[in-house]
Every structure is written in C-alpha cells, then in structure tokens.
Amino acid sequence: GQSIDQPTEMTATEGAIVQINCTYQTSGFNGLFWYQQHAGEAPTFLSYNVLDGLEEKGRFSSFLSRSKGYSYLLLKELQMKDSASYLCAVTDSNYQLIWGAGTKLIIKP
Amino acid sequence: TAGITQAPTSQILAAGRSMTLRCTQDMRHNAMYWYRQDLGLGLRLIHYSNTAGTTGKGEVPDGYSVSRANTDDFPLTLASAVPSQTSVYFCASSDSIVPNYGYTFGSGTRLTVV
Secondary structure (H helix, E strand, C coil): CEEEEECCEEEEEECCCCCEEEEECCCCCEEEEEEEECCCCCCEEEEEECCCCEECCEEEECCCCCCCCEEEEEECCCHHCEEEEEEEEEEECCCCCCCCCCEEEEEEE | CCCCCECEEEECCCCCCCCEEEECCCCCCCCCEEEEECCCCCCCCEEECCCCCCECCCCCCCCEEEECCCCCEEEEECCCCHHHHHEEEEEEEEEECCCCCCCEECCEEEEECC
C-alpha cells in the first residue's frame, strides 16, 4: 500500500528553526509537495521537489532524498504566523497526490 | 482575484437528503479534484477530472458523483447523505495532471450530516 508518514504535532519557539520530516512509500514517484494549512482555511502551496537536494525559498527550505523516501521542510526564524499544519504530499505513478495527515506546528513566544 | 469559489461555505443536512456542492474556477485549469478532510486523516480524493468531459474515481468515491460539463465547473453531488459524510470538502485545480506548480484549493465547504 501507499503511505505518507509525518509527525502529528511539533512545538517550537518563536525565532528558532524547526524541521518537519516526511517519509513515504508510494507506487512510483513524480514529485513531493509541501503545503501549509492554517486552521479553518484551505491548504496553500509551499514547495515542490522532484530531484534530490535542497530547495530554498526565503525562510522555508525543502529537502528530498528519493532513494530514502524522505523529505523535510525546514522553517527558519519562526514567526507566530507560522503556527499551522504542514502537509506532505507525493505524486504517484498515476500523477495523483497522496497526502500525509499533516503536522500541526505550535509556535510559542 | 483568480481562484476557486466553493459554495456553500457550510451546511447542515438531514440524513437521506441530497445535496450538490458547487465549485467554480476562473484559471482555465484543465484538472479539477474533490477532496474530503477529516481530523487525523490526510486529504482523501473523492473524484477527479483531468479535462472537461471526463471524470474518474478517487480513493473514496462511494456515495458521491461528479460531472464536468465545462472547464470551469465541477459540482459534487451527494445522492443520499449519511452521517459518515460529515467532513470538510475541498475543491482543487491544477493546470495539468502533472501538477508542477501544485494545486489551488477553494476555501472549503463544511458539511454536517445529522
């Protein structure tokens, strides 16, 4: 079967750095996405990785290792507004997105 | 502002009743999707459409139907609602079936079946 695993909840301090991990087992691989979802809102696109390595976009970076079935989202200089759920999703061989359950990130002052 | 419009925002529905959730996009995206999101579970695909005139079943299609008469509209119908269909429903779209730029999501419909 196909699975995406990520921690249920994480807590971090304002101004700090946090890394949210995602491991996956899917039938085929055509890319990995990270989305941010604030409570009661729709998911919004953060990043897309299709090749191994680190993609940096401002305070957010995303890393992918296809051989290990592993990705992480790195958030730097945390702000209170970063409190949200972070969703990992993998595009399988049929180009359908398989979603993880999300990691709820709590930022404390 | 370009994007996806979903209606209604929320609804309480009696079990056994039918309902159509509306979804309209103005980005001329080819692919559209319906997801449900339940606490503790990832987004689950109900139905999808790769292009106008075609539809396909996702992971959890039972009890739901869709149509795609044109590029912009992708309504989701519950023929006879049951309490297990209580959920938040998101409509999404992408410019192609290879979503290199991700999906754009609507703001969601919160449905409670009682």
